[in-house]
Amino acid sequence: MPDTTAAAPAAVQPVIVTPDLERLQRFYTELLGAEETTRVPEEGSVFFVGLRIGNGELVLVADENVETGSPVRILLNIAVQDVDGLLERVAPLGGKVSGPPNDMPWGQRVAHIQDPDGNAVNLSQPV
Template sequence: MNFHTTVPILYSNDVLKSLEYYTEVLGFDCKWDWGSPPTFGGVSKDGVQIFFCEKEQGNPGTWLSIMLDDVDEYYEKIKAKGAIILTPPESMTWGIREMLVQDHDGHCIRFGHNISHRPGNSCTLPDTVRIVERKPTVEEYKELVAAVGWTETQQNADPELILSAPIFAVVAEELASGKAIGCALLLGDNTSFYYVKDVMVQPSWQSKHIGTEMMNTISRWLNQNAPANALVGLYTGGYLAPFYNQFGFKHAYGMSFRVQNQLP
Protein backbone atom coordinates (compact mmCIF):
# COMPACT_ATOMS: atom_id res chain seq x y z
CA MET A 1 0.00 0.00 0.00
CA ASN A 2 1.35 3.41 -0.98
CA PHE A 3 0.34 6.91 0.12
CA HIS A 4 -0.05 9.17 -2.92
CA THR A 5 -0.77 12.73 -1.81
CA THR A 6 -2.14 14.93 0.95
CA VAL A 7 -4.72 17.67 0.41
CA PRO A 8 -5.48 20.25 3.14
CA ILE A 9 -9.15 21.23 3.60
CA LEU A 10 -9.36 24.85 4.73
CA TYR A 11 -12.26 26.58 6.46
CA SER A 12 -13.79 29.27 4.23
CA ASN A 13 -16.33 31.98 4.93
CA ASP A 14 -16.98 32.27 1.19
CA VAL A 15 -15.80 29.48 -1.14
CA LEU A 16 -16.08 31.59 -4.29
CA LYS A 17 -14.02 34.34 -2.70
CA SER A 18 -11.39 31.80 -1.64
CA LEU A 19 -11.20 30.34 -5.15
CA GLU A 20 -10.82 33.80 -6.66
CA TYR A 21 -8.01 34.79 -4.28
CA TYR A 22 -6.02 31.61 -4.78
CA THR A 23 -6.29 31.68 -8.58
CA GLU A 24 -6.31 35.39 -9.43
CA VAL A 25 -3.81 36.50 -6.76
CA LEU A 26 -1.77 33.48 -5.64
CA GLY A 27 -1.52 32.02 -9.13
CA PHE A 28 -3.08 28.57 -8.81
CA ASP A 29 -3.90 27.24 -12.27
CA CYS A 30 -7.40 25.79 -12.03
CA LYS A 31 -10.39 25.72 -9.74
CA TRP A 32 -13.60 23.76 -9.25
CA ASP A 33 -16.63 24.09 -7.00
CA TRP A 34 -19.49 21.91 -5.83
CA GLY A 35 -23.02 22.86 -4.80
CA SER A 36 -25.49 25.56 -5.75
CA PRO A 37 -24.54 27.93 -4.34
CA PRO A 38 -21.03 26.41 -3.92
CA THR A 39 -20.14 25.23 -0.41
CA PHE A 40 -17.04 23.23 -1.35
CA GLY A 41 -14.28 23.72 -3.90
CA GLY A 42 -10.61 23.48 -4.64
CA VAL A 43 -7.61 24.80 -6.52
CA SER A 44 -4.47 23.15 -7.87
CA LYS A 45 -1.10 23.97 -9.39
CA ASP A 46 1.75 21.62 -10.38
CA GLY A 47 0.26 18.78 -8.33
CA VAL A 48 -0.34 20.92 -5.22
CA GLN A 49 -4.03 20.92 -4.24
CA ILE A 50 -6.05 22.83 -1.63
CA PHE A 51 -9.73 22.26 -0.83
CA PHE A 52 -12.12 24.78 0.79
CA CYS A 53 -15.21 24.04 2.86
CA GLU A 54 -17.68 26.84 3.61
CA LYS A 55 -18.28 27.32 7.36
CA GLU A 56 -17.99 23.62 8.15
CA GLN A 57 -14.70 21.73 8.22
CA GLY A 58 -11.64 23.18 9.93
CA ASN A 59 -11.14 26.57 11.52
CA PRO A 60 -9.80 29.97 10.45
CA GLY A 61 -6.09 30.51 10.98
CA THR A 62 -4.68 27.20 9.73
CA TRP A 63 -0.98 27.15 8.80
CA LEU A 64 0.49 25.22 5.88
CA SER A 65 3.75 25.18 3.92
CA ILE A 66 4.24 25.10 0.14
CA MET A 67 7.69 24.67 -1.43
CA LEU A 68 8.43 26.18 -4.85
CA ASP A 69 11.35 26.97 -7.17
CA ASP A 70 12.05 30.61 -6.33
CA VAL A 71 10.24 32.39 -3.52
CA ASP A 72 11.68 35.80 -4.44
CA GLU A 73 10.29 35.64 -7.98
CA TYR A 74 6.94 34.45 -6.63
CA TYR A 75 6.92 37.26 -4.06
CA GLU A 76 7.22 39.92 -6.78
CA LYS A 77 4.41 38.35 -8.80
CA ILE A 78 1.84 38.07 -6.03
CA LYS A 79 2.78 41.37 -4.40
CA ALA A 80 1.85 43.13 -7.65
CA LYS A 81 -1.54 41.38 -7.56
CA GLY A 82 -2.38 42.51 -4.03
CA ALA A 83 -1.54 39.40 -1.98
CA ILE A 84 -1.76 39.73 1.80
CA ILE A 85 1.96 39.38 2.59
CA LEU A 86 2.80 39.18 6.29
CA THR A 87 6.58 38.92 5.86
CA PRO A 88 8.75 39.21 2.71
CA PRO A 89 11.22 36.45 1.77
CA GLU A 90 13.87 35.81 4.40
CA SER A 91 16.65 33.21 4.62
CA MET A 92 16.21 31.08 7.73
CA THR A 93 18.86 29.23 9.72
CA TRP A 94 17.13 25.91 8.99
CA GLY A 95 18.01 26.18 5.28
CA ILE A 96 14.74 27.56 3.88
CA ARG A 97 14.16 30.97 2.33
CA GLU A 98 10.52 31.71 3.02
CA MET A 99 7.76 34.31 3.30
CA LEU A 100 4.39 34.33 5.03
CA VAL A 101 1.19 34.98 3.07
CA GLN A 102 -2.33 35.20 4.48
CA ASP A 103 -5.77 34.76 2.92
CA HIS A 104 -9.11 36.31 3.81
CA ASP A 105 -9.91 33.58 6.33
CA GLY A 106 -6.71 34.12 8.28
CA HIS A 107 -4.96 31.01 6.94
CA CYS A 108 -1.18 31.49 6.82
CA ILE A 109 0.94 29.92 4.07
CA ARG A 110 4.71 29.59 4.31
CA PHE A 111 5.95 29.74 0.71
CA GLY A 112 9.65 28.88 0.44
CA HIS A 113 12.54 27.20 -1.32
CA ASN A 114 15.49 25.20 -0.08
CA ILE A 115 18.69 27.27 0.12
CA SER A 116 21.03 24.61 1.47
CA HIS A 117 22.09 23.70 -2.08
CA ARG A 118 20.41 25.76 -4.78
CA PRO A 119 20.63 24.39 -8.34
CA GLY A 120 23.92 25.30 -10.02
CA ASN A 121 25.66 26.27 -6.78
CA SER A 122 28.71 24.30 -5.78
CA CYS A 123 28.69 22.61 -2.40
CA THR A 124 31.52 21.54 -0.13
CA LEU A 125 32.85 18.15 -1.11
CA PRO A 126 35.30 16.17 1.00
CA ASP A 127 38.87 17.19 0.14
CA THR A 128 39.54 13.65 -1.01
CA VAL A 129 36.80 13.61 -3.68
CA ARG A 130 36.39 15.18 -7.12
CA ILE A 131 33.59 15.12 -9.73
CA VAL A 132 34.72 14.11 -13.23
CA GLU A 133 32.68 14.43 -16.43
CA ARG A 134 32.91 10.88 -17.77
CA LYS A 135 31.00 7.62 -17.88
CA PRO A 136 31.80 4.96 -15.29
CA THR A 137 33.51 1.85 -16.61
CA VAL A 138 31.54 -1.38 -16.72
CA GLU A 139 33.28 -2.65 -13.58
CA GLU A 140 32.76 0.63 -11.73
CA TYR A 141 29.08 0.61 -12.66
CA LYS A 142 28.60 -2.99 -11.52
CA GLU A 143 30.34 -2.30 -8.19
CA LEU A 144 28.15 0.75 -7.53
CA VAL A 145 24.93 -1.11 -8.37
CA ALA A 146 25.90 -3.90 -5.96
CA ALA A 147 26.98 -1.45 -3.25
CA VAL A 148 23.67 0.44 -3.18
CA GLY A 149 21.71 -2.83 -3.16
CA TRP A 150 19.60 -2.32 -6.25
CA THR A 151 17.18 -4.96 -7.45
CA GLU A 152 18.19 -8.21 -9.09
CA THR A 153 16.72 -6.94 -12.38
CA GLN A 154 19.09 -3.97 -12.34
CA GLN A 155 22.06 -6.09 -11.27
CA ASN A 156 21.43 -8.56 -14.10
CA ALA A 157 21.05 -5.85 -16.76
CA ASP A 158 23.75 -5.55 -19.40
CA PRO A 159 26.02 -2.71 -18.15
CA GLU A 160 27.66 -2.27 -21.54
CA LEU A 161 24.25 -1.62 -23.10
CA ILE A 162 23.29 0.76 -20.29
CA LEU A 163 26.54 2.71 -20.55
CA SER A 164 26.23 3.07 -24.33
CA ALA A 165 23.10 5.21 -23.96
CA PRO A 166 24.05 8.34 -21.92
CA ILE A 167 24.80 11.59 -23.73
CA PHE A 168 26.45 12.94 -20.57
CA ALA A 169 27.63 11.39 -17.31
CA VAL A 170 29.60 12.22 -14.19
CA VAL A 171 31.65 10.10 -11.81
CA ALA A 172 32.69 10.93 -8.26
CA GLU A 173 36.28 9.77 -7.76
CA GLU A 174 38.31 9.24 -4.61
CA LEU A 175 41.47 11.22 -5.35
CA ALA A 176 44.03 8.92 -3.74
CA SER A 177 42.91 5.73 -5.45
CA GLY A 178 40.93 6.99 -8.44
CA LYS A 179 38.13 4.68 -7.31
CA ALA A 180 34.62 5.55 -8.46
CA ILE A 181 32.43 6.17 -5.42
CA GLY A 182 29.42 7.58 -7.27
CA CYS A 183 27.97 8.24 -10.70
CA ALA A 184 25.00 9.83 -12.47
CA LEU A 185 23.87 9.33 -16.07
CA LEU A 186 21.90 11.59 -18.40
CA LEU A 187 20.03 10.14 -21.37
CA GLY A 188 17.94 11.91 -23.98
CA ASP A 189 17.32 12.85 -27.59
CA ASN A 190 19.28 16.11 -27.25
CA THR A 191 16.26 17.89 -28.66
CA SER A 192 13.28 17.92 -26.35
CA PHE A 193 13.61 15.25 -23.65
CA TYR A 194 16.27 14.24 -21.12
CA TYR A 195 16.21 11.54 -18.46
CA VAL A 196 18.38 11.42 -15.33
CA LYS A 197 19.29 7.81 -14.53
CA ASP A 198 21.30 5.78 -12.02
CA VAL A 199 22.34 8.45 -9.52
CA MET A 200 24.40 6.30 -7.11
CA VAL A 201 26.80 6.95 -4.23
CA GLN A 202 28.66 4.30 -2.25
CA PRO A 203 26.86 3.98 1.14
CA SER A 204 30.00 4.88 3.10
CA TRP A 205 30.24 8.15 1.15
CA GLN A 206 26.59 9.19 1.35
CA SER A 207 25.48 12.38 3.19
CA LYS A 208 28.71 14.14 2.14
CA HIS A 209 27.19 16.28 -0.67
CA ILE A 210 28.54 13.96 -3.39
CA GLY A 211 25.13 13.22 -4.91
CA THR A 212 24.28 16.92 -4.71
CA GLU A 213 27.40 17.99 -6.58
CA MET A 214 26.90 15.33 -9.26
CA MET A 215 23.36 16.63 -9.81
CA ASN A 216 24.65 20.22 -9.81
CA THR A 217 27.09 19.25 -12.58
CA ILE A 218 24.29 17.67 -14.62
CA SER A 219 22.10 20.75 -14.03
CA ARG A 220 24.86 23.06 -15.27
CA TRP A 221 25.34 20.91 -18.38
CA LEU A 222 21.61 21.04 -19.13
CA ASN A 223 21.50 24.81 -18.64
CA GLN A 224 24.38 25.22 -21.10
CA ASN A 225 23.40 22.61 -23.71
CA ALA A 226 19.70 21.71 -23.59
CA PRO A 227 17.25 23.63 -25.81
CA ALA A 228 14.84 26.04 -24.11
CA ASN A 229 11.74 24.34 -22.69
CA ALA A 230 13.22 20.84 -22.98
CA LEU A 231 11.65 18.39 -20.54
CA VAL A 232 13.89 16.66 -17.98
CA GLY A 233 12.52 13.68 -16.07
CA LEU A 234 13.48 10.92 -13.65
CA TYR A 235 11.95 8.13 -11.57
CA THR A 236 12.56 8.01 -7.83
CA GLY A 237 11.06 6.86 -4.56
CA GLY A 238 8.95 9.34 -2.62
CA TYR A 239 11.52 9.56 0.18
CA LEU A 240 14.04 11.05 -2.28
CA ALA A 241 11.65 13.70 -3.62
CA PRO A 242 13.03 16.46 -1.30
CA PHE A 243 16.54 15.79 -2.64
CA TYR A 244 15.47 16.22 -6.27
CA ASN A 245 13.14 19.14 -5.47
CA GLN A 246 16.19 21.34 -4.86
CA PHE A 247 17.19 20.91 -8.52
CA GLY A 248 13.77 21.97 -9.79
CA PHE A 249 12.14 18.56 -10.17
CA LYS A 250 8.45 18.36 -9.26
CA HIS A 251 5.90 15.60 -8.90
CA ALA A 252 4.17 15.01 -12.26
CA TYR A 253 1.29 12.88 -13.38
CA GLY A 254 2.03 10.18 -15.90
CA MET A 255 1.62 6.55 -16.90
CA SER A 256 4.05 3.63 -16.84
CA PHE A 257 4.16 -0.16 -16.87
CA ARG A 258 6.63 -2.96 -16.19
CA VAL A 259 7.28 -5.72 -18.68
CA GLN A 260 6.07 -8.98 -17.12
CA ASN A 261 7.15 -11.57 -19.68
CA GLN A 262 9.81 -11.60 -22.36
CA LEU A 263 8.76 -12.59 -25.85
CA PRO A 264 10.22 -15.89 -27.12
Protein backbone atom coordinates in the same frame (compact mmCIF):
# COMPACT_ATOMS: atom_id res chain seq x y z
CA MET B 1 5.57 -5.58 13.09
CA PRO B 2 2.25 -5.67 11.15
CA ASP B 3 2.09 -4.81 7.45
CA THR B 4 0.32 -1.43 7.20
CA THR B 5 1.05 -0.66 3.54
CA ALA B 6 -2.48 -1.54 2.43
CA ALA B 7 -3.96 0.86 4.96
CA ALA B 8 -1.47 3.70 4.33
CA PRO B 9 -3.06 6.90 3.03
CA ALA B 10 -2.36 7.80 -0.59
CA ALA B 11 -2.17 11.56 0.07
CA VAL B 12 -2.97 14.27 2.57
CA GLN B 13 -5.57 16.75 1.37
CA PRO B 14 -5.75 20.05 3.29
CA VAL B 15 -9.24 21.53 3.54
CA ILE B 16 -9.96 25.17 4.37
CA VAL B 17 -13.45 26.05 5.56
CA THR B 18 -14.27 29.64 4.58
CA PRO B 19 -17.18 32.07 4.72
CA ASP B 20 -16.20 33.43 1.26
CA LEU B 21 -15.27 30.55 -1.04
CA GLU B 22 -15.11 32.72 -4.16
CA ARG B 23 -12.65 35.20 -2.58
CA LEU B 24 -10.36 32.45 -1.29
CA GLN B 25 -10.44 30.57 -4.59
CA ARG B 26 -9.52 33.78 -6.45
CA PHE B 27 -6.57 34.33 -4.03
CA TYR B 28 -5.04 30.87 -4.58
CA THR B 29 -5.81 30.89 -8.31
CA GLU B 30 -4.33 34.30 -9.03
CA LEU B 31 -1.36 34.03 -6.64
CA LEU B 32 -0.31 30.43 -7.25
CA GLY B 33 -2.00 29.41 -10.50
CA ALA B 34 -4.33 26.96 -8.77
CA GLU B 35 -6.58 25.09 -11.17
CA GLU B 36 -10.09 24.02 -10.27
CA THR B 37 -10.47 20.24 -10.45
CA THR B 38 -13.80 19.72 -8.68
CA ARG B 39 -16.88 21.86 -8.04
CA VAL B 40 -19.91 20.69 -6.05
CA PRO B 41 -22.52 21.30 -7.17
CA GLU B 42 -21.44 22.03 -10.72
CA GLU B 43 -24.11 24.73 -11.04
CA GLY B 44 -25.72 26.99 -8.45
CA SER B 45 -24.45 27.82 -4.98
CA VAL B 46 -21.08 26.07 -4.63
CA PHE B 47 -20.01 24.60 -1.30
CA PHE B 48 -16.94 22.52 -2.31
CA VAL B 49 -14.07 23.36 -4.67
CA GLY B 50 -11.00 21.21 -5.27
CA LEU B 51 -7.89 23.07 -6.46
CA ARG B 52 -4.69 21.65 -7.91
CA ILE B 53 -1.55 23.58 -7.02
CA GLY B 54 1.44 21.98 -8.72
CA ASN B 55 1.20 18.30 -7.83
CA GLY B 56 -0.82 18.93 -4.64
CA GLU B 57 -4.48 19.51 -3.94
CA LEU B 58 -6.23 22.02 -1.71
CA VAL B 59 -9.95 21.90 -0.96
CA LEU B 60 -12.12 24.91 -0.09
CA VAL B 61 -15.46 24.35 1.65
CA ALA B 62 -18.06 27.09 2.12
CA ASP B 63 -19.58 27.77 5.55
CA GLU B 64 -20.88 31.30 6.06
CA ASN B 65 -20.89 30.82 9.84
CA VAL B 66 -17.19 29.97 10.28
CA GLU B 67 -14.97 32.56 11.98
CA THR B 68 -11.71 33.43 10.29
CA GLY B 69 -8.35 34.62 11.54
CA SER B 70 -7.78 32.89 14.84
CA PRO B 71 -6.79 30.67 16.38
CA VAL B 72 -4.27 29.65 13.73
CA ARG B 73 -3.43 26.02 14.31
CA ILE B 74 -2.29 24.92 10.88
CA LEU B 75 0.27 26.25 8.43
CA LEU B 76 0.24 25.59 4.70
CA ASN B 77 3.72 25.41 3.19
CA ILE B 78 3.61 25.90 -0.57
CA ALA B 79 6.70 25.37 -2.71
CA VAL B 80 6.97 28.07 -5.40
CA GLN B 81 9.51 29.08 -8.04
CA ASP B 82 10.00 32.71 -6.91
CA VAL B 83 9.09 33.71 -3.34
CA ASP B 84 10.15 37.33 -3.80
CA GLY B 85 8.24 37.71 -7.06
CA LEU B 86 4.95 36.54 -5.51
CA LEU B 87 5.02 38.81 -2.45
CA GLU B 88 3.94 41.95 -4.29
CA ARG B 89 0.77 40.14 -5.43
CA VAL B 90 -0.36 38.97 -1.96
CA ALA B 91 -1.91 42.22 -0.63
CA PRO B 92 -3.78 43.17 -3.85
CA LEU B 93 -5.40 39.72 -3.71
CA GLY B 94 -6.61 40.28 -0.13
CA GLY B 95 -3.79 38.55 1.73
CA LYS B 96 -1.17 39.93 4.11
CA VAL B 97 2.63 39.71 4.03
CA SER B 98 3.94 39.17 7.56
CA GLY B 99 7.52 40.23 6.79
CA PRO B 100 10.34 39.97 4.27
CA PRO B 101 11.49 36.57 3.03
CA ASN B 102 14.37 34.90 4.86
CA ASP B 103 16.98 32.34 3.84
CA MET B 104 16.67 29.51 6.35
CA PRO B 105 19.55 27.32 7.54
CA TRP B 106 17.86 24.21 6.07
CA GLY B 107 18.24 25.59 2.54
CA GLN B 108 14.91 27.28 1.83
CA ARG B 109 13.93 30.88 1.21
CA VAL B 110 10.67 31.40 3.12
CA ALA B 111 8.10 34.19 3.27
CA HIS B 112 5.29 34.14 5.83
CA ILE B 113 1.93 35.37 4.55
CA GLN B 114 -1.75 35.08 5.42
CA ASP B 115 -4.51 34.33 2.94
CA PRO B 116 -7.64 36.56 2.97
CA ASP B 117 -9.18 34.45 5.78
CA GLY B 118 -6.07 34.89 7.95
CA ASN B 119 -4.76 31.34 7.43
CA ALA B 120 -0.98 31.08 7.83
CA VAL B 121 0.85 30.24 4.61
CA ASN B 122 4.57 29.88 3.98
CA LEU B 123 5.81 30.42 0.44
CA SER B 124 9.11 28.55 0.09
CA GLN B 125 11.72 27.84 -2.54
CA PRO B 126 15.13 26.13 -2.48
CA VAL B 127 18.05 28.51 -1.92
